[in-house]
Amino acid sequence: MIEELFWIFPMMIVVVGAFVLMLLSQSLSLQKLNLVAVFFLSLSFLNELQRLGSGIVHYSFADIFGKMYIIDDFSTLFDLMFTAGAILTLLINSDYFKSRKYYTGEYFALILFSVFGMMTLAHANELVTAFIALEIASLSIYALVGYHKYNQISSEAMMKYMILGSMTGAFFMLGTALIYGAVGSTNLGDIALYINAPIANDLTLVLTGGTFIMVTILFKIGAVPFHAWIVDVYHGAPFPVTMFMASTFKIAIFAIALRLYLIDFSSVNIIWSEMLQVITVLTLIGGSFLAITQTSIKRMLAGSSIVHSGYMLIALSSIGLGSEMAAPAIMFYLISYFLSAAGAFGILSFIASGSTKVMTYEHFKGFSERRPYLSAMMAIFMLSLSGFPSTIGFLAKFYIFTSAIESGQILLAGLGILTAFISVYYYFKLIAMMYFYPSTQAQRHFPFDFSGILIGVMAMMVILGGVGTSLIPFLPSADGLIEIAKQAIESLQSGV
Amino acid sequence: MNPILSYIIFLPMLLSLLMGTIRVPLHVLRLGAILSSILVFILVLFVGLSFEPEGGMQFIRVLPWIEHYGITYYIGVDALSFVILALIALLMPLLYLYMWKEKRKGYWYNMMLLQTGVTGAVLSLDMILFYLFWETMLLPIFIMIGRYGNGMRQFNAMKIVLMTILGSMTMLFSILYLGYEFYSLNGWWSFALSDLQTLHFNPVTSIWLAGGFLLAFAIKIPLLGFHTWMAPAYGSAPTPTVVILSAIMAKLGVYGLWRFGYGLFEETLSYYAPIIMTLAIIGLLYYAVHAIMEQNLRRMFAYSSGSHLSLIALGIFLLNSYAWSGSLYFIATHALSSAGIFIMIGLLYSRVKSVRIDSLGGIASVAPRFAFFFTFFALSIAGLPGTGGFVAELLIIIGAFKVHVWIGILTATTMLTSMLYIFWMLQRTLFGSTNSSTMTFADLNIREMTMLVPIMLLLLISGIVPSLFFPLFEPQITATLQEVMLTIGGR
Numbered sequence: 010m011i012e013e014l015f016w017i018f019p020m021m022i023v024v025v026g027a028f029v030l031m032l033l034s035q036s037l038s039l040q041k042l043n044l045v046a047v048f049f050l051s052l053s054f055l056n057e058l059q060r061l062g063s064g065i066v067h068y069s070f071a072d073i074f075g076k077m078y079i080i081d082d083f084s085t086l087f088d089l090m091f092t093a094g095a096i097l098t099l100l101i102n103s104d105y106f107k108s109r110k111y112y113t114g115e116y117f118a119l120i121l122f123s124v125f126g127m128m129t130l131a132h133a134n135e136l137v138t139a140f141i142a143l144e145i146a147s148l149s150i151y152a153l154v155g156y157h158k159y160n161q162i163s164s165e166a167m168m169k170y171m172i173l174g175s176m177t178g179a180f181f182m183l184g185t186a187l188i189y190g191a192v193g194s195t196n197l198g199d200i201a202l203y204i205n206a207p208i209a210n211d212l213t214l215v216l217t218g219g220t221f222i223m224v225t226i227l228f229k230i231g232a233v234p235f236h237a238w239i240v241d242v243y244h245g246a247p248f249p250v251t252m253f254m255a256s257t258f259k260i261a262i263f264a265i266a267l268r269l270y271l272i273d274f275s276s277v278n279i280i281w282s283e284m285l286q287v288i289t290v291l292t293l294i295g296g297s298f299l300a301i302t303q304t305s306i307k308r309m310l311a312g313s314s315i316v317h318s319g320y321m322l323i324a325l326s327s328i329g330l331g332s333e334m335a336a337p338a339i340m341f342y343l344i345s346y347f348l349s350a351a352g353a354f355g356i357l358s359f360i361a362s363g364s365t366k367v368m369t370y371e372h373f374k375g376f377s378e379r380r381p382y383l384s385a386m387m388a389i390f391m392l393s394l395s396g397f398p399s400t401i402g403f404l405a406k407f408y409i410f411t412s413a414i415e416s417g418q419i420l421l422a423g424l425g426i427l428t429a430f431i432s433v434y435y436y437f438k439l440i441a442m443m444y445f446y447p448s449t450q451a452q453r454h455f456p457f458d459f460s461g462i463l464i465g466v467m468a469m470m471v472i473l474g475g476v477g478t479s480l481i482p483f484l485p486s487a488d489g490l491i492e493i494a495k496q497a498i499e500s501l502q503s504g505v
Numbered sequence: 506m507n508p509i510l511s512y513i514i515f516l517p518m519l520l521s522l523l524m525g526t527i528r529v530p531l532h533v534l535r536l537g538a539i540l541s542s543i544l545v546f547i548l549v550l551f552v553g554l555s556f557e558p559e560g561g562m563q564f565i566r567v568l569p570w571i572e573h574y575g576i577t578y579y580i581g582v583d584a585l586s587f588v589i590l591a592l593i594a595l596l597m598p599l600l601y602l603y604m605w606k607e608k609r610k611g612y613w614y615n616m617m618l619l620q621t622g623v624t625g626a627v628l629s630l631d632m633i634l635f636y637l638f639w640e641t642m643l644l645p646i647f648i649m650i651g652r653y654g655n656g657m658r659q660f661n662a663m664k665i666v667l668m669t670i671l672g673s674m675t676m677l678f679s680i681l682y683l684g685y686e687f688y689s690l691n692g693w694w695s696f697a698l699s700d701l702q703t704l705h706f707n708p709v710t711s712i713w714l715a716g717g718f719l720l721a722f723a724i725k726i727p728l729l730g731f732h733t734w735m736a737p738a739y740g741s742a743p744t745p746t747v748v749i750l751s752a753i754m755a756k757l758g759v760y761g762l763w764r765f766g767y768g769l770f771e772e773t774l775s776y777y778a779p780i781i782m783t784l785a786i787i788g789l790l791y792y793a794v795h796a797i798m799e800q801n802l803r804r805m806f807a808y809s810s811g812s813h814l815s816l817i818a819l820g821i822f823l824l825n826s827y828a829w830s831g832s833l834y835f836i837a838t839h840a841l842s843s844a845g846i847f848i849m850i851g852l853l854y855s856r857v858k859s860v861r862i863d864s865l866g867g868i869a870s871v872a873p874r875f876a877f878f879f880t881f882f883a884l885s886i887a888g889l890p891g892t893g894g895f896v897a898e899l900l901i902i903i904g905a906f907k908v909h910v911w912i913g914i915l916t917a918t919t920m921l922t923s924m925l926y927i928f929w930m931l932q933r934t935l936f937g938s939t940n941s942s943t944m945t946f947a948d949l950n951i952r953e954m955t956m957l958v959p960i961m962l963l964l965l966i967s968g969i970v971p972s973l974f975f976p977l978f979e980p981q982i983t984a985t986l987q988e989v990m991l992t993i994g995g996r
Contacts, residue, residue, distance in 0.1 A: 397644075398637040404571070407633075407681070411574070414685045423678060430667075430674045437647070437666060445651040445659045476637075488571050495573075 016069050016080055019053040019060075019088060020128050026050070027121035034114025039106050046117040047099050050124065054092040061085050062493070064500060068134070076196055079134040082500035086340070086493065087131035087264045090347050094257030095124045097467070101355040101460045102249035105362040109247070111157050120253065123149030127261035131268075136185040136195040136222075139265050143181065143225075147174055150258055154246040166245025173238050177228040184221030187214045197273045205276050212277065219274050223281065226269075229262040230318040232288050233295035240299060243311035248358030251307060255314050256351035260343050263321065271328060271336055271501060278329030285326035286421060292319035293428040300435050306368045309435055310353060313394065316428055317346050323418070323425050324409045330416035336501075338408035340494035345405035345474065349393040352467040356387050359460050373439060375448025383461065384443045386468040393471045395436040396429045401474030401490075408491070510564050510580050513548050513590070514625045517541045517597075521617035531610060535601075538613045542597040542620070549594035558584055559980045562630070567697075570634070574684070575694030579631035584978035585833065586627045589760055592840045593624055593753055595959070600745045602956040603848055612653055616745055619645040623753050627760065632680045632696040635765075639721075640673050642754070646746060654741035661737040668734045672721035679717030683769070702768055708776075715770040719777060722766065725758030726814050728781065729788035736795075739807030744851025747803065751810045751847060752840035759817050759836060767821075767985065771992040778822045785822070786915050788815035793922035797929070802850050802860040805930065806843065809886060809923065813839050816919055820901040823912075824989065828904025829982045830975065831897045837974070838885075838893030838967050845882035845960045852953060853879075857942045862930060867939030872948040876935045878957050885964050887927040888920050893967030 014021065026049025030042060037045070062082065069078040099120065106112035126146030133139035151174065155167025189195050191214035192203040203210055224235070231239035243251045270278055296315030303309040321342055327335035357368055360383075377384040393402035406429060413422035474490055520541045524534055552564060565581035582590060597620050604612060622642025629635040643666055651662030683701050688694050690704070706714065724731045739747050766774055792812035799805035813835070820832030852875070854860050869876035885892040888899075898920060906913030939946075949957070967974060 392644075398633075398640045403637075407574075410678070411681050411685055414681055415689075419682070422681070426674045426678050430671055433670050434663075434667060437663065440647075441651055441659055441663060444648055445662065488569075488573065491571070491573050 013070050016067055017078070019056045019092075020125060020132070022049055022053045022056070023092075023121050023125045023128065026053075027118045027125060030118040030121060031115065034118060037114070039112060039114065040103070042114050042117045043099055043103055043106075046121060047096055049121065050092045050096045050099070054089060054096065057085050057088045057092065061089065062496060064496065066500060066503060069132075075135075076198055077135040077138050078129075078132050080132060081497075081503075083268070083497040084128075084131040084264070086497045087260065088128050090260055090344070091124050091127045091131070091257055094253065094260070094347060094351060095120055097351050097355060097463060098249050098253045098257070101463055102252070102358050102362065103460065104458075105247070105249055105358055108362055109157070111159065116153070116156060119149045119153050123147075123153070123253075123258070127258065127264070130261050131264040133265065134197050134268075136181075136188065136197070136200075140178070140181050140185060143229075143265070144178060146258065146261060147178065147229075150250075150254060153250040153253070154242055156250065157247055160245075162245040163247070164245075166242045169238050169245075170242045173228070177225045177235070180221045180228075181225040184218040184225075187218035187221065191215050191218070197268065200273050201275070204274065216277065216280060219269075219277075220281070220284075222269065226262055226266045227288060230259055230266075230321075231315045232318050232322060233291040233315065234288075236292070236295060236299070236315050239315060240303070240308050240311045243314070244305065244308050248307075248354070248361045251311075252351060252354035252358055255310065255354055256347050259314065259318070260347055263339065263343055266325065267336065267339060267498075268501065270325065271498070275328075280329075282326045282329035285322060285329065286418065289319055289322040289326060289421060290424060292316070292322060293424055297428050297431045301431065303435075304369045304371075306357060306370065306373070306439065309439075310350070310357075313432060313435065314350065316432060317342075317350075317394075319428065320406065320409050320425055321346075323413050323421055326421075327412045327416040327418060330418065332412040332416035334408060334415060335412035336498040337491060337494040338405075338412045340497055341408050341491050342405040344490055344494070345393065345401040345471075348467055348471050348474065349390050349400075349402055352464055352471065353387065353390040353394065355460075355464050355467070356383060356390070359383075359464065370438060370442050373442040374446035376443040378448035382465070386464050387443065388440045389468045389471055391436040391439050393475070395433045397433075399472065399475050401471050403475055404491075507564050508566060509548055509552060510566060510582060510628055513545050513552070513594075514580070514621055514628060516545055516548075517617040517624075518621035521614045525614055531608060534610055534613050535605070538617055539598060539601045541617065542594075542601055545620070545624075546594045546598055549591055552582065553587065553591060556582070556587060556977075558977050561981070561984075565630075570631075573694070574633075574696070575688075576633045576696050577631050578634060579697050580625075580628045580634070581630050582628055584981040585760065585763060588833065588837050588978065589627045589753070589756055589840075590624065592756075592837060593620065593627070595963075596748065596752060596840070596844050599844070599848075599956040599959065600748060602952060603851065604745055605952060609653060611648065612743070612745075615645040615649050619649075619746075619749060623749065623757065626757055630698045632684070632698060632701065632765075634696075635698075636673065636677055636680060639676075639757075639761075640670070643669055646742075646750070646754070649746040650738060650742045653743045654746075655743075656741040657737070658741045661734075661741040665734045665738040668724055668731070669721075672724035672731075675717040676721035677717075679714040682714055698765070698768055704769075708773070711770060711773040712776055715766070715773040715777065718761070718765055718770070719781070722758045722761045723781075723784075725761070726755055726818055727758070727811060728815065728818060729784045729791055732788070732792075732811055735811055736804045736807045739810075740801060740804045744847060744854070747807075747847045747851070748844045751807070752844040755810060755814050756817075756836050756840055759814065759821065759832070762818065763821055767989055771989050774822070775993055778824075782819055782822050782912070785815040785819035786912065788812065789819070789916070789919050790922065793919065793926065797922070797926040799926075800862050802853070802862060802930070802934075803847075805862075805926065806846055806850065806886070809926065810839075810843050812919060812923070813843075813886070816898070816901055816916065819916065820904060823901070823904045823908050824986070824993075825904050825907055826982060826986055827900050827907065829986055830979065831900025831902075831904060833978055833982065834893065834900065834967075834971065834974070835897035838897050838964065841960050841964050841967075842882055842885035842892065842894055845878075845957065845964070846886055848957065848960075849875075849879045849882055852949070856946055859942065862933050864940070865934040865943055866937040867935075868943050868946050869935040871939060871943065871946045874949045874954070875946070878949065878954075878961070879935060880931060881961060881964075882957075883927045883931055885968075887923040889968075891968045892964045893971065894964075895968055896971045 067080045068076045123146045129142035151171045157163035228235040300312030324335040324339045393400035396402045396406040410422045562581040568578040570576045570578045625638035647666045792808040796805045796808035817832045820828040888894045905916040
């Protein structure tokens, strides 16, 4: 029993942290609460870190819950990203809530709850668990999006997201019910057994259910035509929350998507690949149009995050068409997107902590003269997001497109490369704004602060992930990361 | 496994990053930049001394990079890349000498990064590595034009980047496809050029793949129809960048055509040959006519450069040893003379703050030394006998006549048209009467002469005794040409 608790310690510590934060929320200052939250998350992070790469697959409390809750390399890698994302969100924005009156102590508890939800989502080996986890994560995010409750835009974003999100959440439930109706179980292993049964079962209900679940997943990652909320919600949410959503919550959805469509529906994936292809094409083109027309950086990044979902969808449909490299490619892309998006949003909210303006391209004019280091980092993140070689973003795209070519989706790979070309425009526009225009304010400053260092470390990781060779020992660079991604996927497949 | 080439590639970048992070003062930065370029020059000299013209690829270094996908750090030098390498190594110190009084630090950093980018692109033999350098060398160009340029610099910087990246993207697609095809045939990944050369495709696939590469190179050269970035970019870029653009980057397009076009798609290129030759011949004339009409000196020589590069591209597609030797020789000599003329235009601009022909005149009477060098470089562009350009152009024209008499005649017009715009331009800028802006034109000083004399001497030597240089790349040309002819003939 005690040993079982040890297995779920990383998740447990986050929930415990969330409750502690709720209890302390009135008695401690925001700064201290921030540190407490970071403390709990780091504890969980470190615990997960030493577990990574062990290759063990374990079902937690198997005698009580059945095989509901799985612990493997795959979920560990995701947990690491969630906790890292939350830690970065909290630390980089440690100045943000100082200047905002509406921040209260519950903010930190909500972040921890949503991290817990995401972690459970990555560990869920059963559809109802997955749904509950998804809702825990989502509900916390809804509350976080509307955290600025006296602000109309923020409240509107929250309502929009909550109504649409709940409705698509219902699809997940419906899909689960349909699958349960056919299989008689919601355990992923049982569903896989049912699908791959030697005597062919009637798959109509299962496939319909799987499609409904896919609707929820596509909605959450913001694929076109389920994208209508994404720009407004990203725009309306406070900067730290946008950062958290874009870099962390989006990844969590891919955790369940990969587990479902790599294990559960692996043999029938081909049925969805045509649908996925259409959605991918729409997502890539629609996202590009959305991103290219924005003037606010936050909205541009929101639009471009749709395009990034599109790239990952390319690989998702490649999985169905029998590409071996597609699944590790998605993992690698997630790591790369996590680093670059968290960095870019981190810089945005870091800058925004001093002012309340909407960040448009115009505001970045002459930024390189005001903050040379920060703008160099921003340029690195932009290059990585646009897939420029020598950054991790290039290798991520390289893997995705190679997997698309491997599965014979040559036109889709071509379209991906075309949208990558379009994305060069809106990312380079920001670099142009930062470097090509004289600064309106004359003073330069190099404040020494912790957030800047963190962002700097992330920028270094982006570069290291892009050029780092296997010659550098001890550091998982470009080569090591794809190895980790591969291991994670293998542990996923060995789980069933 | 001699690491000398790695030093040549990465020395400027590492030094600039080091100096950038510790924020050195300007004079240290300047010294560092010049030292690094001289050190690189010495290293290149060292490579040149132990270089064997018949040895094929030399100084090869292969290190694993991303092992899962067989991507290696694979560099080496052969006669062709050595010519461009030597040009870069020679021009960089001279450009730093030109930039001596430049106070904006970013200028220096970007030039150092640019050197790493172009050198790396010339030396890499792994497709992904090549792509990496091919793209990253754009970044300093982007910043240089957009930040330190003039005119509509922001727009023009964006334009050159977008157009070039469009080409790179199609090339990336072809590279990925080649890599995957290699994997599916052999069961292991490799992106090394020598491995990918073993692949064979059906004609349709091959045409598409070659098209991906050709678009990248056509935009870089630029061939007619892909040239809209050229004049604006040359017009707004600061002088050192223009020199790099015309002397090195445009040559890289031709280099890519030769190395990767003929390396990977010998047969398929004969499908594209008529199209490219037509574009090159029309481009040759079209750019020349544009150059005649142009009032802005930078844009004029941009078009002139485009015209001559079309000639080089044409020479490469003519497939005989005259044209090939001529093209390769022209790569070197045109780089020298265009570097010379763009430096002269830069000097002109720094004196009178204008590069428009109608605001100049009578310079020869106030600044004879300037007029001498200006005339020399302008005439060397036009192919003055006695300079290397003449030898090269003559060889290409002979090669063209060997293929078809009309191609020969059309090609020969390049000498005529270039004489036309060069002499007319000289007449309007150097001679005639002085006006208020050219009245006080300062003549060249010692520093400026120091950077021009080596280029001039090299141009003269290459023109008077070309036999000094031909043995360097003759064996490789003959070998490659034979190989290509064998493949095409064997169809």
